[in-house]
Structures are given as structure tokens and as C-alpha cells.
Amino acid sequence: MLNIGKEKNGNELKLALEGRLDTTTAPQLEAEVKEGLDGIESLVFDFENLEYISSAGLRVLLFAQKTMNKQGSMVVKNCSEEIREIFEVTGFSDILTIE
Amino acid sequence: MARLRESIIFKSIAGIVLILSIFCMIVSWIGFEGFTDSLLSLYSDGAFRTAQTAARYVDADRINEFLETKGSTEEYQTAWENMDRLCNDTGVTFIYVIQPDLTDFGHISFLFSTINHETDYSEYAFGYTKDTTNEDYREKYKRLYNGLSDRELVIRDKGYIETQAHITAMVPLKASDGQTRAILCVQRQMDAMTQARRAYIHKVILVLLLLAVVVIIGQGIYLYRMLLKPVKQITEETARFARENVKTGKKLTKMIKNRDEVGQLAGSIDEMEEQIHHYVENLTTITAEKERISTELSLATHIQADMLPHDFPPFPDRTEFELFASMDPAKEVGGDFYDFFLVDDDHLCMVMADVSGKGVPAALFMMAAKIILFNNALLGKSPAAILADTNAAICSNNREEMFVTVWLGILEISTGKLTAANAGHEYPVICKPDGSFELFKDKHGFVIGGMDGVRYKEYELQLEPGSKLFVYTDGVPEATNAENQLFGTQRMIDTLNQDRNAVPEQVLKNVREAVDGFVKDAEQFDDLTMLCMEYRGEEAKDEKEL
Numbered sequence: 001m002l003n004i005g006k007e008k009n010g011n012e013l014k015l016a017l018e019g020r021l022d023t024t025t026a027p028q029l030e031a032e033v034k035e036g037l038d039g040i041e042s043l044v045f046d047f048e049n050l051e052y053i054s055s056a057g058l059r060v061l062l063f064a065q066k067t068m069n070k071q072g073s074m075v076v077k078n079c080s081e082e083i084r085e086i087f088e089v090t091g092f093s094d095i096l097t098i099e
Numbered sequence: 100m101a102r103l104r105e106s107i108i109f110k111s112i113a114g115i116v117l118i119l120s121i122f123c124m125i126v127s128w129i130g131f132e133g134f135t136d137s138l139l140s141l142y143s144d145g146a147f148r149t150a151q152t153a154a155r156y157v158d159a160d161r162i163n164e165f166l167e168t169k170g171s172t173e174e175y176q177t178a179w180e181n182m183d184r185l186c187n188d189t190g191v192t193f194i195y196v197i198q199p200d201l202t203d204f205g206h207i208s209f210l211f212s213t214i215n216h217e218t219d220y221s222e223y224a225f226g227y228t229k230d231t232t233n234e235d236y237r238e239k240y241k242r243l244y245n246g247l248s249d250r251e252l253v254i255r256d257k258g259y260i261e262t263q264a265h266i267t268a269m270v271p272l273k274a275s276d277g278q279t280r281a282i283l284c285v286q287r288q289m290d291a292m293t294q295a296r297r298a299y300i301h302k303v304i305l306v307l308l309l310l311a312v313v314v315i316i317g318q319g320i321y322l323y324r325m326l327l328k329p330v331k332q333i334t335e336e337t338a339r340f341a342r343e344n345v346k347t348g349k350k351l352t353k354m355i356k357n358r359d360e361v362g363q364l365a366g367s368i369d370e371m372e373e374q375i376h377h378y379v380e381n382l383t384t385i386t387a388e389k390e391r392i393s394t395e396l397s398l399a400t401h402i403q404a405d406m407l408p409h410d411f412p413p414f415p416d417r418t419e420f421e422l423f424a425s426m427d428p429a430k431e432v433g434g435d436f437y438d439f440f441l442v443d444d445d446h447l448c449m450v451m452a453d454v455s456g457k458g459v460p461a462a463l464f465m466m467a468a469k470i471i472l473f474n475n476a477l478l479g480k481s482p483a484a485i486l487a488d489t490n491a492a493i494c495s496n497n498r499e500e501m502f503v504t505v506w507l508g509i510l511e512i513s514t515g516k517l518t519a520a521n522a523g524h525e526y527p528v529i530c531k532p533d534g535s536f537e538l539f540k541d542k543h544g545f546v547i548g549g550m551d552g553v554r555y556k557e558y559e560l561q562l563e564p565g566s567k568l569f570v571y572t573d574g575v576p577e578a579t580n581a582e583n584q585l586f587g588t589q590r591m592i593d594t595l596n597q598d599r600n601a602v603p604e605q606v607l608k609n610v611r612e613a614v615d616g617f618v619k620d621a622e623q624f625d626d627l628t629m630l631c632m633e634y635r636g637e638e639a640k641d642e643k644e645l
Contacts, residue, residue, distance in 0.1 A: 052577075055453060055455035055456065058455060058502075059455040062549050066500070089523065089543060090523035090524075090546050091522065091543045091549075092523070092546070094545050095549070095550060
């Protein structure tokens with residue numbers, strides 16, 4: 001179960017995720033990211049209500065990060081302790097901007 | 100017979116015949132009544148006219164005189180002769196004059212009695228007395244005598260046999276003082292009328308019968324052709340289709356040309372057969388396709404399983420260490436893998452990896468990753484170099500942004516020195532001799548395939564004989580039960596510590612059982628892959644040689 005809250009403001013996009021980002025729900029976010037990043041210069045992920053992220057979800061974040069590297073910046077906000085740990089373990093904390 | 104009674108034709112014809120019969124009964128009843136009324140009025144008119152004429156022959160004032168002389172006077176004789184002539188000329192049956200007894204009108208005495216000579220009856224003699232025939236007559240005599248009416252009619256055409264159907268018209272013979280002295284009656288047979296009436300009824304019944312026959316034949320043929328035959332054809336066709344499930348060469352619409360509801364039904368059934376046939380064909384194709392994919396998947400599962408070392412113990416002649424590993428994919432094929440092999444006589448390489456995602460894409464990526472890691476390791480590189488070179492190779496052709504987390508360790512068998520590097524994989528678990536299993540929080544690099552040019556740090560770890568190493572994929576800590584709770588690393592460590600002295604095979608069994616007990620009926624969501632190695636050192640080798 002994943003709910004994606006979208007907030008677009010000019011060239012800024014904020015995606016607030018709620019629920020679990022795993023193999024079943026990752027394609028949902030992937031579609032959102034692939035369609036929605038045109039002309040975006042600032043991408044913010046709000047993970048305040050995200051319970052879990054699997055490797056399939058990390059893959060989508062990696063894709064978003066790579067896209068944003070070319071056209072602006074990407075920030076991940078409000079990570080829970082568990083998700084922060086997953087980022088640490090997988091080394092994603094090295095490539096993501098986590099606030 | 101029961102079937103015939105249930106058939107539409109029988110029901111509809113029976114219905115029509117019933118309606119026809121009711122209709123005919125009403126028509127004949129109306130006809131009968133009308134016939135009777137008009138004939139009766141015609142008959143009675145004639146009878147009354149005759150009665151009035153006859154009344155003129157009799158002088159009521161002289162009735163007492165007739166009684167005294169017992170009808171022997173000339174005058175009586177003349178009157179009688181006139182009456183007799185009238186009787187025979189007008190064709191009535193009787194003309195007679197009577198005197199009822201005035202106490203209760205229970206008897207009548209005949210004064211005059213003439214009959215038509217064409218009948219078999221005979222006249223009554225003067226003064227002949229008999230009982231009044233019935234209550235009807237008595238009532239009417241009374242009315243005539245009491246001056247309540249000056250003509251009465253008795254109709255006898257129903258239900259009795261003693262005489263033929265007839266009417267009797269009665270008029271009073273009044274003296275000059277206005278008192279009724281006698282009653283003159285004219286009786287007329289109604290044979291003609293009843294005969295005509297009977298003929299009429301016969302005709303109606305005959306017409307009804309003819310009509311019924313025509314209706315039965317006509318309606319029968321019509322219904323058979325328009326309804327029963329097509330319905331039978333439709334029934335046969337649907338039964339055939341249900342049995343054989345193949346299209347027919349002869350469509351129903353070709354056999355049934357009706358444009359009515361039955362024709363529409365035939366069209367619908369043709370259409371339905373077409374659709375079902377189409378659907379079944381589609382389903383067959385899809386099922387065959389699914390079968391094929393399933394066969395391929397099971398083959399792929401075997402290929403994947405065969406790619407991983409799966410004979411245990413893997414190195415029966417190496418007593419310095421014991422090793423056991425297992426992989427249970429969540430789907431037919433998985434993205435997790437373990438690997439271990441001897442780089443040379445003194446170096447054992449162990450790999451635990453997890454590809455992002457699951458299923459066929461993950462499995463394909465896993466095969467590539469495994470081979471590249473293996474080839475790099477065989478070149479004798481350090482763990483960090485192996486990971487870096489593998490990353491470079493994978494990143495060069497990775498448009499789908501797949502990545503794999505890898506823990507890779509190389510054990511120097513003679514000394515127990517473990518050199519390892521971690522590309523975004525779960526922390527390994529180490530158990531020192533006489534110690535407990537603990538997470539070893541090693542240095543992490545980024546996942547392989549995620550970004551080009553990543554460097555990895557490696558670290559060294561001295562394993563004493565009796566030490567155990569347990570590596571796993573996230574399928575273990577992230578196994579989820581029906582309440583959406585994670586198994587977690589803490590439960591995993593606890594499980595490991597419950598049986599610290601277990602051999603590697605038993606260690607894996609214990610963890611698997613703990614995970615299954617926790618998840619219970621919830622579906623296995625992630626691949627579950629583990630590897631456990633116990634280092635025994637050179638002493639074990641020496642012991643064996645001794």
C-alpha cells in the first residue's frame with residue numbers, strides 16, 4: 001500500500017510518500033517519477049510517513065537522483081530511523097542528500 | 100401423453116378451443132332465448148286471436164242454460180260446430196270451455212271441447228270433470244275469475260313428457276253483469292318451434308365442431324412451423340454445443356428464417372456460440388502460453404539453482420572449515436544469490452548478494468553479476484578491487500538502473516584472516532569461539548551498478564578456530580508476518596544465539612524455522628538466502644592427518 005502526495009510549484013516538485021515502498025508499489029512511484037520530472041529543478045521526497053523501503057524502492061530513488069543530477073537537485077526529508085539505517089547500510093546515504 | 104399435455108401446441112389449442120366453446124355457448128344461449136321469445140309471442144298471439152274469435156261463439160249469459168240442458172240445445176250445438184270448425188281451420192290442438200269449482204279451483208268441468216282431427220286426442224264429453232292439471236293453471240283460473248286479468252297464458256315446454264310442448268291461451272267468458280262465468284282455452288302444440296330450435300342448436304354445435312377442427316389443424320400447423328420446430332432446433336443445437344463445444348457448420352439463423360422473437364433468439368444463440376467459441380480459443384491459447392512460460396520458468400529455476408554451488412559438503416577434503424548455504428526464492432526465480440569457491444588452495448571466496456527487485460528481471464541481472472564477480476575474484480584481486488571492477492563492468496550497460504548489494508569476503512585458510520568488502524549489503528554476523536553471535540558493523544560502500552566510479556573500502560578480520568560467520572540477505576530480517584511486523588535483525592541474532600554450537604547446516608535450519616514460525620501463513624515476500632561458515636583452522640586438518 002503506497003500513497004503518493006504530489007505538490008507541484010513551478011519547477012519544484014514535492015512527493016510525500018505514505019506506506020510501504022517495496023516490489024509491489026515501486027512501479028507506482030517509478031511511473032510517477034518518469035513522467036513528472038520534466039523541467040523540474042528541485043525535487044523533494046518527504047518520507048515522514050514512509051514505513052519501509054525495499055531494494056526495488058531504492059532503485060527508483062537512484063533513478064530519480066541520477067535524473068536530478070542532470071537538471072537540478074534532489075533532497076530526501078524526514079526519514080525515520082529505520083529508513084535512515086537502510087540508506088546507511090546500502091551506501092545510499094553517500095549519494096543522496098538526506099535532511 | 101404427459102409430454103403432449105405439456106407442449107405449447109396442446110396448451111394453446113386447448114385454450115383456443117375452450118374460448119371457442121364458451122363463445123358458442125353464449126351465442127347459442129342468446130339465440131335460443133331470442134328464438135324462444137319471438138316464436139312464443141308469435142304462437143301466443145295466434146292462440147289469443149283464435150280464443151277471442153271462439154269466445155264470440157259462446158254467449159256467456161246462457162252458460163247456466165247450457166248447464167241445465169247439458170248442451171242439448173240447438174244454440175249450444177251451433178256454437179260447438181263453429182268452435183270445431185275454428186279449431187280445425189286455425190290448426191290449434193284444442194279449443195275448450197271450462198268451469199272450475201269456485202271453492203279452491205281444484206277441479207274443472209268441461210262445457211265445450213273440440214279437437215283438431217289431425218291429432219290422436221279425443222274430445223271430453225259435456226260435463227266431464229277432472230283435477231286441475233297443476234298449480235300454474237289453478238293460479239291463472241283464479242286470476243281470471245277474480246277479474247285480475249282478462250287473458251292468461253300457460254307455457255309447457257320444459258321437463259315433462261305426458262304431453263307434447265304446448266301453450267294454452269285463456270280468456271274469460273264474461274256475462275253482461277261483468278262476472279266471469281267460464282274460461283275459454285286454446286291449446287296449441289309447439290312441435291314446430293321446438294324442432295326449429297333444436298335444428299338451430301344443432302347447427303351452432305356443428306359450426307363449433309368444424310371451427311374447432313379448423314383451429315386445431317390450422318393452429319397446430321402454424322405453431323409447429325413458427326414455434327415448435329425452431330425451438331426444437333434451438334434446443335438441439337444448444338445441447339449439441341454444450342456437449343461438443345465446437346462451432347456448427349449450420350447456423351441456426353440459416354435454418355430459422357423467422358423474424359419474430361424466435362428468430363431473434365436463434366440469432367442471439369448463434370452469436371453466443373460464436374463468442375464462447377472465440378473465448379475458449381483465446382483461453383486455450385493463453386493457457387498454452389502460460390504453460391510454456393511456466394515450463395520455461397521452472398527450467399530457469401533449475402538453471403539458476405544449478406549456477407549456485409549446491410553440493411554439501413562442498414569441499415569434503417577440506418577440514419579447516421565447514422560451510423553451508425541456501426537460497427529460497429519468493430518467486431520461481433530470485434534475485435538473491437550466494438557463492439563460494441576456492442580462488443586458490445589457501446583462499447576461499449564467499450559472496451552474499453541481493454539484486455534490486457524480484458522475479459525474472461532480478462534473476463537475469465543476478466546471473467550477470469554472479470559471473471562478473473566470479474571472474475574478477477578468480478583473477479586474485481582484493482575484495483575492494485573485485486567490487487570496484489564489477490561495478491564498473493555493470494555500470495557500463497545498465498540502463499534499467501538495476502543494482503545489487505554484495506558482501507564479499509576472502510578467507511585465508513591457513514591463517515584465518517578474513518578480508519572483506521561490503522557494497523551496500525546487510526551487516527555480517529560473527530561468532531567468536533566461546534562468544535556469542537554479533538552483528539559486525541563493517542564499512543559500507545554504495546551498491547554495485549548504482550553509480551560509476553565508486554570505490555570500496557575493505558577490512559580485515561582475524562578468525563580464531565571455532566569462529567563462525569553468518570551472512571544473509573534482507574529476506575531474513577525483513578520477513579513480514581500477517582500483522583506487517585518485520586522479523587528484524589534482533590530476532591535473527593537471538594535465534595542464532597539460542598544454539599551457539601550448531602554446525603553451519605543446523606544454523607541455517609534454526610534461522611529458517613524461526614522465520615517460518617514468525618511469518619506463519621503470510622506469503623513469503625522476499626527471497627531468503629543465507630550462508631554460514633565455521634572456521635576450524637589448521638588444527639582440525641592436523642587432527643585428521645594424525
